[in-house]
Amino acid sequence: YGAVLMDDQNGDGSIAYTVLHNCSCQHGAPTYINLVNSAILKLAMNDGNMVIHTRNHPLPMTATQHSQHH
Incomplete structure:
Protein backbone atom coordinates (compact mmCIF):
# COMPACT_ATOMS: atom_id res chain seq x y z
CA TYR A 1 0.00 0.00 0.00
CA GLY A 2 1.02 3.61 -0.33
CA ALA A 3 -0.05 7.15 -1.06
CA VAL A 4 1.04 10.22 -2.98
CA LEU A 5 0.88 13.71 -1.47
CA MET A 6 0.83 16.34 -4.21
CA ASP A 7 2.08 19.85 -3.47
CA ASP A 8 0.73 22.94 -5.22
CA GLN A 9 2.36 23.70 -8.55
CA ASN A 10 5.33 26.04 -8.11
CA GLY A 11 5.56 29.44 -9.79
CA ASP A 12 8.10 28.07 -12.27
CA GLY A 13 5.69 25.32 -13.34
CA SER A 14 7.47 22.52 -11.50
CA ILE A 15 5.52 19.99 -9.47
CA ALA A 16 6.61 18.42 -6.20
CA TYR A 17 5.15 15.39 -4.49
CA THR A 18 5.89 12.97 -1.68
CA VAL A 19 5.50 9.21 -1.98
CA LEU A 20 4.52 7.27 1.14
CA HIS A 21 5.07 3.54 0.68
CA ASN A 22 5.26 0.26 2.51
CA CYS A 23 8.97 -0.38 3.11
CA PRO A 60 21.81 -9.13 -4.38
CA MET A 61 21.18 -9.62 -0.67
CA THR A 62 24.19 -9.80 1.60
CA ALA A 63 24.69 -13.02 3.59
CA THR A 64 23.27 -11.28 6.66
CA GLN A 65 20.17 -10.05 4.82
CA HIS A 66 19.64 -13.48 3.28
CA SER A 67 19.80 -15.19 6.70
CA GLN A 68 17.26 -12.70 8.11
CA HIS A 69 14.76 -13.43 5.32
CA HIS A 70 15.03 -17.23 5.40
Whole structure:
Protein backbone atom coordinates (compact mmCIF):
# COMPACT_ATOMS: atom_id res chain seq x y z
CA TYR A 1 0.00 0.00 0.00
CA GLY A 2 1.02 3.61 -0.33
CA ALA A 3 -0.05 7.15 -1.06
CA VAL A 4 1.04 10.22 -2.98
CA LEU A 5 0.88 13.71 -1.47
CA MET A 6 0.83 16.34 -4.21
CA ASP A 7 2.08 19.85 -3.47
CA ASP A 8 0.73 22.94 -5.22
CA GLN A 9 2.36 23.70 -8.55
CA ASN A 10 5.33 26.04 -8.11
CA GLY A 11 5.56 29.44 -9.79
CA ASP A 12 8.10 28.07 -12.27
CA GLY A 13 5.69 25.32 -13.34
CA SER A 14 7.47 22.52 -11.50
CA ILE A 15 5.52 19.99 -9.47
CA ALA A 16 6.61 18.42 -6.20
CA TYR A 17 5.15 15.39 -4.49
CA THR A 18 5.89 12.97 -1.68
CA VAL A 19 5.50 9.21 -1.98
CA LEU A 20 4.52 7.27 1.14
CA HIS A 21 5.07 3.54 0.68
CA ASN A 22 5.26 0.26 2.51
CA CYS A 23 8.97 -0.38 3.11
CA SER A 24 8.46 -4.15 3.16
CA CYS A 25 7.90 -4.01 -0.60
CA GLN A 26 11.18 -3.09 -2.30
CA HIS A 27 9.37 -2.14 -5.51
CA GLY A 28 6.82 0.13 -3.82
CA ALA A 29 8.60 3.48 -4.11
CA PRO A 30 9.68 3.12 -7.76
CA THR A 31 6.18 1.93 -8.70
CA TYR A 32 4.49 4.96 -7.13
CA ILE A 33 7.07 7.36 -8.58
CA ASN A 34 6.51 5.87 -12.04
CA LEU A 35 2.73 6.19 -11.70
CA VAL A 36 2.95 9.87 -10.75
CA ASN A 37 5.58 10.75 -13.36
CA SER A 38 3.57 8.97 -16.08
CA ALA A 39 0.43 10.91 -15.12
CA ILE A 40 2.36 14.21 -15.16
CA LEU A 41 3.84 13.36 -18.58
CA LYS A 42 0.41 12.52 -20.03
CA LEU A 43 -1.02 15.81 -18.77
CA ALA A 44 1.97 17.90 -19.88
CA MET A 45 2.00 16.39 -23.37
CA ASN A 46 -1.81 16.20 -23.62
CA ASP A 47 -1.35 12.63 -24.84
CA GLY A 48 -2.88 9.74 -22.92
CA ASN A 49 -0.67 7.27 -24.78
CA MET A 50 2.62 8.57 -23.35
CA VAL A 51 4.32 6.15 -20.99
CA ILE A 52 7.45 5.90 -18.85
CA HIS A 53 8.99 2.47 -18.32
CA THR A 54 10.78 1.84 -15.03
CA ARG A 55 13.06 -1.08 -14.26
CA ASN A 56 14.15 -1.93 -10.75
CA HIS A 57 16.99 -4.39 -10.28
CA PRO A 58 17.97 -4.50 -6.59
CA LEU A 59 21.46 -5.56 -5.65
CA PRO A 60 21.81 -9.13 -4.38
CA MET A 61 21.18 -9.62 -0.67
CA THR A 62 24.19 -9.80 1.60
CA ALA A 63 24.69 -13.02 3.59
CA THR A 64 23.27 -11.28 6.66
CA GLN A 65 20.17 -10.05 4.82
CA HIS A 66 19.64 -13.48 3.28
CA SER A 67 19.80 -15.19 6.70
CA GLN A 68 17.26 -12.70 8.11
CA HIS A 69 14.76 -13.43 5.32
CA HIS A 70 15.03 -17.23 5.40
